[in-house]
Amino acid sequence: MTAISETTDRxxxxxxxxxxxxxxxxxxxxxxxxxQRERFISALVRPLVWLFIFAAGFRQVLGxxxxxxxxxYILYExxxxxxxxxxxxxxxxxxxxxxxxxDRETGGMRTLLVSPFPRWWLLTSKLLAGTLVSVLQVxxxxxxxxxxxxxxxxxxxxxxxxxxxxxxxxxxxxxMLISSLIKQLENFAGVMNFVIFPxxxxxxxxxxxxxxxxxxxxxxxxxxxxxxxxxxxLIRFALYEQVNWISLAVVLGCTGVFLFGAxxxxxxxxxxxxxxxxxxx
Amino acid sequence: MAxxxxxxxxxxxxxxxxxxxxxxxxxxxxxxxVTGLSAMVMTPFERTQTPALEIHRVSHRYGTRIALNNVSLxxxxxxxxxxxxxxxxxxxxxxxxxxxxxAIRSGQIRIFGHDVGSEPGAALSQLGVVxxxxxxxxxxxxxxxxxxxxxxHGIANSRADGLIAQVLxxxxxxxxxxxxxxxxxxxxxRRIEIARALLHRPRLLLLDEPTxxxxxxxxxxxxxxxxxxxxxxxxGVLWATHLIDEAGAGDDVVVLHKGSVLAHGTVGDVIxxxxxxxxxxxxxxxxxxxxxxxxxxx
Numbered sequence: 017m018t019a020i021s022e023t024t025d026r027x028x029x030x031x032x033x034x035x036x037x038x039x040x041x042x043x044x045x046x047x048x049x050x051x052q053r054e055r056f057i058s059a060l061v062r063p064l065v066w067l068f069i070f071a072a073g074f075r076q077v078l079g080x081x082x083x084x085x086x087x088x089y090i091l092y093e094x095x096x097x098x099x100x101x102x103x104x105x106x107x108x109x110x111x112x113x114x115x116x117x118x119d120r121e122t123g124g125m126r127t128l129l130v131s132p133f134p135r136w137w138l139l140t141s142k143l144l145a146g147t148l149v150s151v152l153q154v155x156x157x158x159x160x161x162x163x164x165x166x167x168x169x170x171x172x173x174x175x176x177x178x179x180x181x182x183x184x185x186x187x188x189x190x191x192m193l194i195s196s197l198i199k200q201l202e203n204f205a206g207v208m209n210f211v212i213f214p215x216x217x218x219x220x221x222x223x224x225x226x227x228x229x230x231x232x233x234x235x236x237x238x239x240x241x242x243x244x245x246x247x248x249x250l251i252r253f254a255l256y257e258q259v260n261w262i263s264l265a266v267v268l269g270c271t272g273v274f275l276f277g278a279x280x281x282x283x284x285x286x287x288x289x290x291x292x293x294x295x296x297x
Numbered sequence: 298m299a300x301x302x303x304x305x306x307x308x309x310x311x312x313x314x315x316x317x318x319x320x321x322x323x324x325x326x327x328x329x330x331v332t333g334l335s336a337m338v339m340t341p342f343e344r345t346q347t348p349a350l351e352i353h354r355v356s357h358r359y360g361t362r363i364a365l366n367n368v369s370l371x372x373x374x375x376x377x378x379x380x381x382x383x384x385x386x387x388x389x390x391x392x393x394x395x396x397x398x399x400a401i402r403s404g405q406i407r408i409f410g411h412d413v414g415s416e417p418g419a420a421l422s423q424l425g426v427v428x429x430x431x432x433x434x435x436x437x438x439x440x441x442x443x444x445x446x447x448x449x450h451g452i453a454n455s456r457a458d459g460l461i462a463q464v465l466x467x468x469x470x471x472x473x474x475x476x477x478x479x480x481x482x483x484x485x486x487r488r489i490e491i492a493r494a495l496l497h498r499p500r501l502l503l504l505d506e507p508t509x510x511x512x513x514x515x516x517x518x519x520x521x522x523x524x525x526x527x528x529x530x531x532x533g534v535l536w537a538t539h540l541i542d543e544a545g546a547g548d549d550v551v552v553l554h555k556g557s558v559l560a561h562g563t564v565g566d567v568i569x570x571x572x573x574x575x576x577x578x579x580x581x582x583x584x585x586x587x588x589x590x591x592x593x594x595x
Contacts, residue, residue, distance in 0.1 A: 028418075033451030040448020044434070044441075051436035127432045130396045131449035132421035138449075 029133065037133050038141040045112075045145035049152070059108065059153045060160070063100035067164060071096055083224055085256040097166045098252035099221025101154050102244060105184045106215065108150035110207050112142075113191030129282070136279045139192065143275070147184030154180055168255045179254035182267050183247035189274035190243075196281035219245040220252075243270040347410045349374050349423075349501040349533025350395070355404030357390055364390040366556040368404070372501065372535045372549070377527040379544040380537040381580060382553035388537040389429065391553070392505050396426055408501055422450065425494030429505040431486065435479035439470070439489055442478060443496055450497040457496075464492040468522060484515030491522065501533045502526065508540065516543075541577045550576070552583050555591075559583040 071093040229236040246263035253260040350372035357365040411420040447457035468488040508516040552560040573579030
C-alpha cells in the first residue's frame, strides 16, 4: 500500500514548509486584525486618551529636564509617547496570548497545537504574528501623534522597527507564559490589575526614573528591574536614532527567558496545560 | 433525540452483580474477541493492516480525580467506531491525549503505528480532528479558514486550492467557499469543520460530539457523510457521542463510563454480551452494573 510508505515521510517538513506554516499563521492574524475593527480602534484609542488628556493635564505639573536621548527641553507629550507605544504592545501581547487560551468558544489554541509542526515553531510563529499586528498599531498611533507635535526624526521611524519587533516579542512571550502558568488570571480584568497596571506604572513610561528615585529609592529599583522599563527605553532611544545598549541587552535576555518559559509551559510533557484545564468530559 | 437514561433496576441486583463480574474482564476479552470475529467477516488482508488508532492501557488523572482508568481501544482502518459515554465519562480527556494537548503519563497511544508521545509529527499528520467547541474564525471566509489549516500542515496555497475544492465538494459546500463563516448555519459550520479536518488527507478522523446543537436532519446528514468517509475512503473514524442512536448496526462501539472502558466490540457483540435487548438496554445494564459495583466497594 503506497499510503504506508507515504506515512513515514510526511512529517518531515522542508524549510519551505516551515515558512508556509509561519506565513499562514501571520496571514490569519492579519486577516483577523482587519476584520475586527473594534479591536484596532480600541488599541488606538487607549494610548490617544493618555496622550490627549492625561499628558495635557500633566504638562504643567511635571517638568522634564534634558535627559538622553533628548537634546532639548521637550513637552511631556513627547516624553510619554515611547511609553504609550510600549503600552500598545503590552496590551496587544497580553490580549493575543490570553484570548488564544481562554477563548474556549473558538478552540483556536487547539487548532494550532494539533498541527504536526514542532510546538516551538508554532508558538514562535504565533508570537511573531501578534508582534506584527502590534507594529501596525504602533505606526497608526505615530501617524496621529505626529499631528500632536510628536515629531521624531524621519529615520527614527525606521530605526524603531527592530526595537518594536524585539519588545513586541518579549511582551507577547510574557503574555503567553502568564496565560499558561497562572490560572487565576482568567479574565482580562485580572491581567489589567496584576500585570498591565503594575508594569506600566512602575516603569519609565510616564516619568523619568531620576524623578522616581527622588521620591522612593525602593520604587526606583523596582522600575529598574522591570523589563517594561527597558522595552520603553529601547523604543525611546530607537525613535531618536540611538541604541540604549543596556535596555537592548535586558530586552534580548528577557525575550529569551520568556520565550523558553512559554515553550516549556506549552510542552505537553510538562503538563502545565493539563493541570490548568480540567475539562468535565 | 434519545439521550442515555441512567439504568433503573436495583431490584435486579443479583443478576447485575453476576454480570458485572463477567464484564470486569471485557476490556481484555473484547478486543481479542473482536479481532477473532471480524477476521472471519473481513478479508485477511484488511486484518493485517496497522490499526488507525491504538490506545493501550492509558490512564489519566487531574489531581486525585481519575479521569481515565486503564483505557484500551482500537480503531481499525475503514471502521466507524462510536465512543459512547455520558458527559464526564472521559471522552474529552481521551481526545486531548490523542491530539497531544496533554501528555500521556501512563500507557501508549499510536496513530498508524506512530507513538503520539515520541513521534508527534508523524502521528498528528495522519490525524484530522473535529473538536467539540467551534474552531473556525467566524470573521473570515470559508476558504481563508481552510487555507490557514492547510498552512498549519505545510501545504502551500497553490496546492491547497485544489484540496479545498475537493473537500468542499465532499461535504456539498462548494458554493459557500467565499462566504463569511459567521453567515453559515451551525450545521453548515460543522460540515466546514469536517472538510477542514479532511483537508490534509488524514487517515484517522476524530470527532468529539459533532452533532451537538444540530437539528435532526443536519445530524443525520453529517452522520451519513462521515460514515461514507469510512466506507468509501478507508478512513478510520472515532465518533464520540452521548447519543446512543448514533451507533449503527455495523459500527464498532466502545462504552466509556467514569473513565473505564466497559465494553468494546461490534454493536452485536456488546448487546449480546450484556444480555440486553438493544444497544440502549445494553448500555444501561453495563453502566448500571459498573455503578452498582462502585457502590458496593464504597
